[in-house]
Amino acid sequence: MTQDHTQPSGLHARRAAVQLLRGVLEEKEQLSVLLGSGVLDRLEPADRARAQRLATTTLRELGRADVVISQFVEKMPPEVALNILRLAVVELCVEGEAPHGVVDSAVNLMKRSGRSPRMAGLANAVLRKVATEGPQMWPDIPPSRMPKWLRPRVVHLFDEATAQAIETAHLAGAPLDITLRDEDKAEHWAEQLGAELLPTGSLRIDRSVQVTELPGFAEGAWWIQDAAAAIAARMLNAQKGEVVLDMCAAPGGKTMQLAATGADVTALDISPERMAWVEENLQRTGLTAKLVIEDALNAPDDVLYDAILLDAPCSATGTIRRHPDLPYAKDGTQLNELFALQADMIDTAVSLLKPGGRLVFCTCSLLFDEGERQAKTAMARHGLTEIEPELKGIESEWRSRVGGLRLSPSYWADRGGMDGFFMIALRKPE
């Protein structure tokens, strides 16, 4: 079915954005799942992109939008109406859209949402005030707070000031980071791509680009990978000819880093769909790895490895800058299951290592239970000792008190931040 061109301009995209907001905020679905289920497929490409951008920005700015709305209503309206208002407030205060189009669309969406006519009147009255007063108020409103299931854990791991700095980082979003197949050519590619060469060896592009059009993409000279994520594979220090397992590999950023060292890499992941991305990535970059689709807990044990990278499934709370839906789509109820799975995966990984073999355990999480605690208890269970490989660009503040690195989205604040991670390199006893 194609789009109805008799609709006022922008209405399709706004309606779809509200639908995405409802999916995340009311149905607790992740944006990636909603987008994958084809909710935007009926839209023209430009409207699809606009709907996705509006929903993402509104989720990122939700806390501030609610503060503004609360100034102009006696009582917050029901969720369906509130989401229409939130979107409109973000368009007025962040996107700088012309008020008449935003207000008309919001009133129109209220009428179509089946809410009482009172809500359309409310939208009209509130948004006219927001259009004149909101943009001035906006910069002084603090960023959205992390939700109750997450914030106290982050304060416990760091402190209140860092939790606030992390919230500021969440608001800023994430630049585009690149890992090179050949890191010796970093200066050449930084120049070609107009990118900043980061102290750890990744490249950073802080402007809007069409990734597939950039130099070096087609020939597979690099891939997209957050700068913090890229440190974990460097920590494993894989050597040419070593037998290496990437235990939760998809979509393959770390597999490619390991394969680029000349190691003999096996990439394992439970998901056939996600493993297809690993295959595609390896093909584009001309790198090789043996692919195994299997539960890590049932990984074949006919080979023992020199080194294993375990980038375990986790809450992904370190990636909220990129996934502002995550605090709302998750509620912390699945955490205990994840903690148990991570511990079981570490035990399996240790059993697959040669004596003296190396394990890097990492999670893109802001939770002690998914990082420091897993490392500490695994070291005690298996007699593992920490290895401290030489790494470029590591700052002393990043070192965790239990060993390894504790990376926070608030680090490198002046150059665009990084994903939150815990990572540690460990050695199995001889």
Ligand SMILES: C[S@@+](CC[C@H](N)C(=O)[O-])C[C@H]1O[C@@H](n2cnc3c(N)ncnc32)[C@H](O)[C@@H]1O
């Ligand atoms: C954090 S992601 C890995 C990212 C990847 N290492 C990279 O750098 O591109 C975690 C992965 O674990 C996989 N996974 C989840 N449960 C698993 C299991 N029981 N066995 C193997 N893989 C699993 C997921 O499919 C997902 O691809």
